[in-house]
Amino acid sequence: MERNIGRVRPITFDRLVAELAGRIGDLPRETRVRVAVDGAPGSGTAELADALVDPLRALGRDTVRVSARNYLRPASLRYEFGREDPDLFYDEWLDTAALLREVLAPLDPGGSGRVLPSLWDPDLDRATRASYVRLSPGGIVLLDGPLLLGRWLPFELTVHLALSPAALARRTSPAWTLPAYARHDREADPRGSADVVVKMDDPRHPALLSGTG
Template sequence: MRIRAVTPEVLVTELADRIAAAPPDGWVRVALDGAPAAHPGRLADDLVAPLRLRGRATLRVSAADFLRPASLRYEFGRTDPDSYYSDWLDARALNREVLDPLAEGGTGRVVRALWDAASDRATRTPYEVLAPGGVVLVDGALLLGQGLSFDLAVHLWLSPGALARRTPPEEHWTLPAFARYENEVGPTGFADLVVRMDDPRRPAVFTPLAD
């Protein structure tokens, strides 16, 4: 692997070009995976306008709107890293309500949000229809390796030191979950594209060496 430094603007342009190059008759389901400190939601937001300029209807979804109820997330306490790793996200609901309807032969009818974690109440939004050729951008942490149906997975990688520095002290209890993710899933090998985000002003794209 080699690392190619880019600007944030070039990163967005290259990603938008890659997504828009997909066949126009089917949907494109894109994961923007990364720890909160890597700001995957920010990159997802930045892609919306460029994709629409390229003729792709685009829908933004956050995995944070598909969490399980607090009674399940906090069964072993509010700061249990193992629960954060395996029990917070309702992956089945995210597949059912967003990703599976955008598979080949799907209906295109999706729900943008299902659960409000702050109020711990269901917040099912009205169904929306994404036209064929449209793109859904899903941001979140720990998304890969749990059966979510993505067509393109982008992983925003942070070195352990950068992850610790850029994670607020009150959230350091999540760090063992990300270490476990690295060891058990290996997102840098799982993703279609890996971007190093130690310095968000200077992202770097991992590319395979030519044979």
Template structure:
């Protein structure tokens, strides 16, 4: 296990993405519980990728949740529903990932559903040119059959995960435990980053 300053780690990830051929799109997942702040790592990847000449589109899986009538059918604090039913996997695949496959159109919908007000965003599609990168952050992304060229998992020990999860969200902890047990993200991801200490992330080899 090697610790990395965050700037060095992000630079290494950007270089790894840039190894993909320029005539193809690259789909990158940054997966992890919110306590690990995967969205921050995903955001930090944008600038170095653009410096390498790669167009980048940021997408948040949290903008592809199912409507509340489906998502919260079993209540607001059901960990199994959170694990199985919150993410609209089909929509994320249809609107973001499939358009960037080998024969895709390159037309990506950056956000679908605003879960705060339970209403569609109604945003226009964006054109990502070949060689462009879509960086998707979210939780419980692996093991869903979603197509990514590179998957990064931000891992926290059980103690750190519990300590850094807000009290009002601790009902989700059994879902994260199930994810560890069933998906084994440390084995499923291409890159695993241990984030028990946010200022000193470690690359797990």
């Protein structure tokens, strides 16, 4: 059923962090928790996910940050069929198999809890050689990045930071990726499928969309 998301509730960034931390902290402590903060780069997903770490740890929840940026495929694979193809960007850039294997599946009930915070450095185009960390029961992984929803990845809570088409065009670089975000809106329907949707056209004045939060 499509959500009613016509109205918005203005909220400060600090209050948004507090409300989200409270909601995540209320999730069951018997199992490990996977949280996705989805949105185009200009929406501030990394900033929001980073801001949630300390409040969650203050609630006694072991918390690990993971960025989808560190789970991109090597450049040789990303650019194999062209450097500016929005469909390849949408379908092929994120190494979903590695993300599932190294981060999300180990947090399944009965899983090892052993998480690799980063796999690939896209700037140096080489493995990060990060060490595994083990999350205790009740621990939380905060994963941020674009185009995360609609990929059948397992999450206990999903947050989508929404931008209007004008704000998306203004803040998105490179511009050739814009059709991928339009496709994501059509196919994944993040505003309708995410547990929490936050309007981020003005990052200084976020707003929760009605039917979420």
